[in-house]
Amino acid sequence: MDVIGRRALLLSGAAVLAGCTMGSRTEWLPWNPPPPLPVEVPESMPKRLAEAGALAQHLIDQARGWKLSQRRVTTLEWFVQAVDEQRRVLLSSDPARRLQATDAPPATASPDQRTAGATQAALTGQLTRLRAQQRASALPATGTAALLWSGLAAFSGTMAITLPAGLGALGDDGTELTPDLTATGPAQILQLCAQAIYGYESALAPPTLASVTRTALQSRLRSWRRLRDAVLAEVPELEPEPAPVGYDIRPATDTGGARSLAAELEAGALPILGAWLAGTTSAAQRRLGGDALGASNTAMVGFGGAALRWPGWPG
Numbered sequence: 001m002d003v004i005g006r007r008a009l010l011l012s013g014a015a016v017l018a019g020c021t022m023g024s025r026t027e028w029l030p031w032n033p034p035p036p037l038p039v040e041v042p043e044s045m046p047k048r049l050a051e052a053g054a055l056a057q058h059l060i061d062q063a064r065g066w067k068l069s070q071r072r073v074t075t076l077e078w079f080v081q082a083v084d085e086q087r088r089v090l091l092s093s094d095p096a097r098r099l100q101a102t103d104a105p106p107a108t109a110s111p112d113q114r115t116a117g118a119t120q121a122a123l124t125g126q127l128t129r130l131r132a133q134q135r136a137s138a139l140p141a142t143g144t145a146a147l148l149w150s151g152l153a154a155f156s157g158t159m160a161i162t163l164p165a166g167l168g169a170l171g172d173d174g175t176e177l178t179p180d181l182t183a184t185g186p187a188q189i190l191q192l193c194a195q196a197i198y199g200y201e202s203a204l205a206p207p208t209l210a211s212v213t214r215t216a217l218q219s220r221l222r223s224w225r226r227l228r229d230a231v232l233a234e235v236p237e238l239e240p241e242p243a244p245v246g247y248d249i250r251p252a253t254d255t256g257g258a259r260s261l262a263a264e265l266e267a268g269a270l271p272i273l274g275a276w277l278a279g280t281t282s283a284a285q286r287r288l289g290g291d292a293l294g295a296s297n298t299a300m301v302g303f304g305g306a307a308l309r310w311p312g313w314p315g
Contacts, residue, residue: 037096039145042137048130049087050105053080055123056163058111066116072166075307079159082309085174086152096144098176098310120164127160131294138290139283144178147278147312150290154297154311162301171306177314181279184272186235189289192272193228194240197221198249199265203258205251213255217262220299227292234284259303266300274312 056076059066063073084105091101113119131153138149200221204214232238252258273296277289297311 034097036094037144039095039141039148040137041090041095042133045130045133045137046087046090047106047108048126048133049083049090050108052123052126052130053083053087053105054108055111055113055119055126056080056083058113059116059119059123062116062119068116069166071168072164075163075166075170078167078170078307079163082155085309086155089148096148097178098148098313123163124160127156127163131156131160135290135294139287142281142286143181144278146286146290147179147274150277150293151274151310151312153290154294155309157294158298158301158307158311161298162307167301167307169304169306171308173308173310173313173315175313175315179271179275179278179312179314181275184275184279186231186238186276186285188272189231189276190228190238190240192269193224193231195249196224196265196269197228199261200224202249202251203261203265206254206258208254209258210255213258216299216302217258220262220266223292223295223299227288230288231285234282234288263300263303263305266296266303267305269296270300270308270312271314274314277312 056079059068060073060076060080062068085100087105088100088102089095089098091103092099093101111119111122113122134149134153134156138146138153141149200217203217204221209217228240232240249261252261270293273289273293277286277293280286280289293312297308301307
């Protein structure tokens with residue numbers, strides 16, 4: 001269906017929800033925006049995001065003299081746009097729904113580092129502090145506010161690790177969709193773990209895997225098994241189910257195929273983990289979900305998947 005067709009379908013659906021029909025004489029009801037969802041934004045957070053963007057821009061501005069690769073510059077340009085969008089969300093009237101403020105960024109001191117190494121070190125340090133602050137904000141939060149902070153922490157943690165080398169795949173996940181907070185619980189997470197474990201065992205099938213890739217795959221396999229065990233410890237009445245025969249996962253045949261399979265597994269897991277941590281009322285499960293989201297996002301990017309600005313949100 002083309003764009004016009006989709007818009008027409010959405011409009012007709014909206015009319016029915018509002019008690020109207022297209023082409024009828026029924027008057028349109030006034031639309032009142034929903035009240036903002038509660039989110040406590042630390043005062044320093046938008047400023048830190050702006051400072052991270054300024055450090056990245058400093059690297060871009062000095063790219064020629066510092067002989068930065070085009071891959072790295074392209075990644076930094078994407079990163080600057082991402083942290084500006086995140087800053088605008090945090091300054092908006094409703095961050096949990098990812099509305100964006102339109103104000104100019106706060107004034108920040110121009111970076112004065114004289115080398116690429118010093119600038120990158122400062123940027124990595126800023127991202128590490130941001131991740132700690134965002135994770136701390138996620139732990140007491142609930143609903144989409146918990147996903148907001150956990151997703152930001154996942155982004156900051158992944159970028160702290162991957163920005164120095166640049167990224168080969170950059171995503172454009174600007175959707176305004178919000179997760180279904182009722183559809184994903186511990187039972188669905190156990191099913192996700194079973195599928196991920198089966199998938200990683202399939203990724204480890206090639207006998208000629210590069211040793212670095214094999215080590216990374218084995219590490220993620222252990223992580224998914226630990227998450228399964230942790231969920232069972234939190235909800236002991238659940239029972240793990242064996243991976244169904246119907247999984248559409250074929251064993252990898254070489255290193256490239258193994259990495260692609262791993263990236264697909266992690267990319268598919270992110271919105272499920274996000275919906276779980278946003279929907280649960282258990283602080284322990286929310287912590288498990290937030291930590292799993294960050295680890296899954298870093299693994300996805302590490303295996304070659306497209307980096308995301310909003311890990312965990314539905315795509």
